[in-house]
Amino acid sequence: MGNQFGVDAYAKDLFSEEVLRGTLFFSASMILKKIDPHIRKCAHLGNWLIISSGRSHGSRGYVERSKNLADVMHKEYDRRTILLVDKISGEEEVPHNVQAIIVLNSSDYPDVLAHVSVRARNLKVLLTVLFDDG
Amino acid sequence: MDKGNSEKLKDIVFLDLALESTTRKISEGIMHIDIGFDSYIRELGIILSNLCLSFTWAELGFLKDDFEMIVKVMSRNLTEDNARKVKGVIDRIKQGLGEVNDKLNEML
Numbered sequence: 001m002g003n004q005f006g007v008d009a010y011a012k013d014l015f016s017e018e019v020l021r022g023t024l025f026f027s028a029s030m031i032l033k034k035i036d037p038h039i040r041k042c043a044h045l046g047n048w049l050i051i052s053s054g055r056s057h058g059s060r061g062y063v064e065r066s067k068n069l070a071d072v073m074h075k076e077y078d079r080r081t082i083l084l085v086d087k088i089s090g091e092e093e094v095p096h097n098v099q100a101i102i103v104l105n106s107s108d109y110p111d112v113l114a115h116v117s118v119r120a121r122n123l124k125v126l127l128t129v130l131f132d133d134g
Numbered sequence: 135m136d137k138g139n140s141e142k143l144k145d146i147v148f149l150d151l152a153l154e155s156t157t158r159k160i161s162e163g164i165m166h167i168d169i170g171f172d173s174y175i176r177e178l179g180i181i182l183s184n185l186c187l188s189f190t191w192a193e194l195g196f197l198k199d200d201f202e203m204i205v206k207v208m209s210r211n212l213t214e215d216n217a218r219k220v221k222g223v224i225d226r227i228k229q230g231l232g233e234v235n236d237k238l239n240e241m242l
Contacts, residue, residue: 001242012242013239016238016239016241016242019242020238023154023158024158024161025185025231025234026158027158027161027162028231029231030165031161031178032231034165034174035174036224038212039217039220039224040221042217043217043220043221045218052232112231113231113235122235122236
């Protein structure tokens with residue numbers, strides 16, 4: 001639809017995201033985030049939570065670390081990059097040329113339909129949370 | 135119901151929109167208070183039922199069935215084995231939400 005109307009890509013992306021976040025799917029996503037830690041604890045699962053699985057052939061790149069994803073979200077990396085971040089709010093953009101984002105030891109990670117999760121999924125970027133980096 | 139009666143159908147469409155909006159408002163309100171694990175499971179069941187009424191997507195029906203048969207029953211006794219089964223269904227629901235995003239994005 002967006003292409004037929006000649007809408008700019010950023011407006012089309014934002015519009016489709018807002019349509020999705022205006023539905024009950026978004027409420028379901030928030031509740032899933034609330035119940036997930038308890039289930040993980042009872043199931044004795046590992047420390048990785050994958051929000052977006054990225055490309056099927058894997059994600060490779062040079063590793064860089066940033067305290068907040070917000071600090072680097074408009075940065076254009078010259079080479080393929082795996083980004084380690086300490087904090088992510090969910091409203092950030094995925095930086096250019098980033099292949100994977102790993103949230104380190106985060107107690108507050110984005111839900112499946114948060115802006116950054118949706119962007120990562122659409123761009124086929126791996127987005128994962130590591131609960132314990134020790 | 136007389137499906138040829140456009141006035142009645144219009145009423146139902148508006149009622150559906152209003153109900154979805156109210157459910158959304160209530161669930162967003164609940165997000166900011168801790169209502170406990172059991173209540174969140176109940177809330178998720180209500181939302182899935184509502185989504186099944188609003189969308190004719192086969193996967194949603196399967197997710198709802200799995201939720202009723204596995205999550206609702208096993209979450210009362212979350213042993214390690216039960217929790218892993220519940221986690222399987224929860225992950226499938228998450229995957230479903232991701233697919234909704236993909237489809238909407240493709241459509242728009």
